[in-house]
Amino acid sequence: MNASTMLAERTATVRLTDLKKRYRVGDDWAEALKGVSLTAAAGEMVALTGPSGSGKSTLLNLAGLIDTPDAGTREIAGKPVDGLDDAGLTVLRRERVGFIFQGFNLVPVMNVADNVEYPLLLLGRPAAERRQKVAEILERTGLAAFANRLPDALSGGQRQRVAIARALVKSPSLVIADEPTANLDSHTAQQIVDLLRELSHERGAAVVVATHDERMSAHCDRVLRLADGELISGERQ
Amino acid sequence: MKWILFAWKNVMRNKRRSLTAMLITAMGTAAVLIGGGFALFTYESLEEMTARDSGHVVLAAARGFDNDEDVPLQHGLAGAAALAAHYAAQPGVRAVAPRIQFSGLISNGDKSTVFVGSGVDPAVDFRLRGPQLEFVAGEAPGASDAVPEVAIGNELAGLMKVKVGASLTLLATTTEGNLNAVDVIVRGIVKTGVPDIDRRLVMTDIRAVQRLLLSDKVGSLALYLKDTAQTEAMAAQVKAARPELAVRTWRDLAVFYQAVRALYNRIFGILGLIMVVIVAFAMSNTLGMAVVERTREIGTLRAIGTQPGEVVRNFVLEGAAIGAAGAALGMLLAGGATVALLFAGIDMPPPPGRSVGYPLLLSFSAPLYLGAMLVVVALAATAAWFVSRRAAHKPITEALSHV
Numbered sequence: 001m002n003a004s005t006m007l008a009e010r011t012a013t014v015r016l017t018d019l020k021k022r023y024r025v026g027d028d029w030a031e032a033l034k035g036v037s038l039t040a041a042a043g044e045m046v047a048l049t050g051p052s053g054s055g056k057s058t059l060l061n062l063a064g065l066i067d068t069p070d071a072g073t074r075e076i077a078g079k080p081v082d083g084l085d086d087a088g089l090t091v092l093r094r095e096r097v098g099f100i101f102q103g104f105n106l107v108p109v110m111n112v113a114d115n116v117e118y119p120l121l122l123l124g125r126p127a128a129e130r131r132q133k134v135a136e137i138l139e140r141t142g143l144a145a146f147a148n149r150l151p152d153a154l155s156g157g158q159r160q161r162v163a164i165a166r167a168l169v170k171s172p173s174l175v176i177a178d179e180p181t182a183n184l185d186s187h188t189a190q191q192i193v194d195l196l197r198e199l200s201h202e203r204g205a206a207v208v209v210a211t212h213d214e215r216m217s218a219h220c221d222r223v224l225r226l227a228d229g230e231l232i233s234g235e236r237q
Numbered sequence: 238m239k240w241i242l243f244a245w246k247n248v249m250r251n252k253r254r255s256l257t258a259m260l261i262t263a264m265g266t267a268a269v270l271i272g273g274g275f276a277l278f279t280y281e282s283l284e285e286m287t288a289r290d291s292g293h294v295v296l297a298a299a300r301g302f303d304n305d306e307d308v309p310l311q312h313g314l315a316g317a318a319a320l321a322a323h324y325a326a327q328p329g330v331r332a333v334a335p336r337i338q339f340s341g342l343i344s345n346g347d348k349s350t351v352f353v354g355s356g357v358d359p360a361v362d363f364r365l366r367g368p369q370l371e372f373v374a375g376e377a378p379g380a381s382d383a384v385p386e387v388a389i390g391n392e393l394a395g396l397m398k399v400k401v402g403a404s405l406t407l408l409a410t411t412t413e414g415n416l417n418a419v420d421v422i423v424r425g426i427v428k429t430g431v432p433d434i435d436r437r438l439v440m441t442d443i444r445a446v447q448r449l450l451l452s453d454k455v456g457s458l459a460l461y462l463k464d465t466a467q468t469e470a471m472a473a474q475v476k477a478a479r480p481e482l483a484v485r486t487w488r489d490l491a492v493f494y495q496a497v498r499a500l501y502n503r504i505f506g507i508l509g510l511i512m513v514v515i516v517a518f519a520m521s522n523t524l525g526m527a528v529v530e531r532t533r534e535i536g537t538l539r540a541i542g543t544q545p546g547e548v549v550r551n552f553v554l555e556g557a558a559i560g561a562a563g564a565a566l567g568m569l570l571a572g573g574a575t576v577a578l579l580f581a582g583i584d585m586p587p588p589p590g591r592s593v594g595y596p597l598l599l600s601f602s603a604p605l606y607l608g609a610m611l612v613v614v615a616l617a618a619t620a621a622w623f624v625s626r627r628a629a630h631k632p633i634t635e636a637l638s639h640v
Binding site: 061067 | 249
């Protein structure tokens, strides 16, 4: 363990230890993760790379608390989460975790402002606070002029900006991003990477991002490579 | 408020499908309200008809309603005049009508047949019966001390081959068991709309009947109230004040009304049940498709912290919105039909046993409309809950990978 990894370990926002996960495939079991550990500190951006089927998505799902491991432990902001039931995990995701999906996954009937406001609505924040935070992050992501547009009326890059704004508006501890640049051209992808990096740094969120895109991983603090459900390397950029 | 707005936006996501569900709901609601309105109109008409016929509260001597008299007026009511005067002075009483039901033979000299007679106070009874008793010829008989006047059913008039002004003879058994006869003059020919009654009906002044039966008793006293809703209260008041009397309300005596009400309640109850099933299926189908189409979205909402119960609540709000919009449209349709029928002048064919039809009208009932709205909204919300609860509890990773 080198010095930077030790620092991340000490201030870890997310700590995943020896996670194992297997799935039933017909009559057999397929091991998706074979004891993977990962930590990410506030403001740190960690890339998960590897070929398809290497376990990136499974690790991302476990980190984002939308799936449960067969073995291993998870901590978010210093609190163990594996004893929590579904409702408890949902509350933790609501308060602490933001998601950015490859396909944007915006709610099509909500306009940009409503999509971004939704997490704050779940948190029960007062209307004035919601309005102020939404306006602030839309300004920050360059979407202020599009606040009343529906997602269908936006370009791919703009939609991903909305997804980033939605993930970060509540200032989460952890942001899970699944191939956030996969559907974007290189110029837009670069803008999205920069924006995600900037905002996560500003708001002190750890970002775990699964990507095949080397431009994305090149901007991350650490790149973890997975193959066959195992971590084969982890390097500081 | 935000959640309701989101629900409505989701309803409008697939306009054609939501509109179809709303229209089915509207048609179902309208069918129930029109059916219910027709049943209510029938009940109200029958109530009025029955109350006009029998009076709201009917008083008789202790065994006056037993129908087991050996001779006429064996269980008749004595001192009826004082009793009538007493109740006529009561607030809420519109009129008091003494009556004697009797029967015998009616003859034109050549031909005799059985009649069913009603001795009435002509000044009161013919006014109270209103449109229920249609004079096809002549007018209401008066209270004559000389030769009594009668009104007879039109079919009986045909049978006896008589017109207004003709002379007939009534033959009946007296209270002493002997036969007695009285000559009468036909003053009016009436039609009740029930051929069986029109074939036998004779109505005349009650004093003439008392002379024929050799009694000063009456069969019953009918109290006509200003407000039908006061029937039970007045009946209770009379029972308390006069425990020696037998008291019946129009409802107790309205066998036909009760039978029709029971039949219509069953028919329209089944119609309502069919509509409930149709609306439930339409709603389940619409929302079920929406849930399947939005499985990935449900996964996204769950991932960002929406509880399964909140996902279900959103669908329940959508269902309730579709149900409320459909029910409101159905109410408008039914209300429109109610108004249109007021001007359309459509008549229903005569019911079994009757010779005249009745107007096709619908009654408006605010409780019925409100009840229909609540039932439809509750039904739609329940359907939404039923179809969305499984998707809301689906594993998030599975929902997110749904295509």
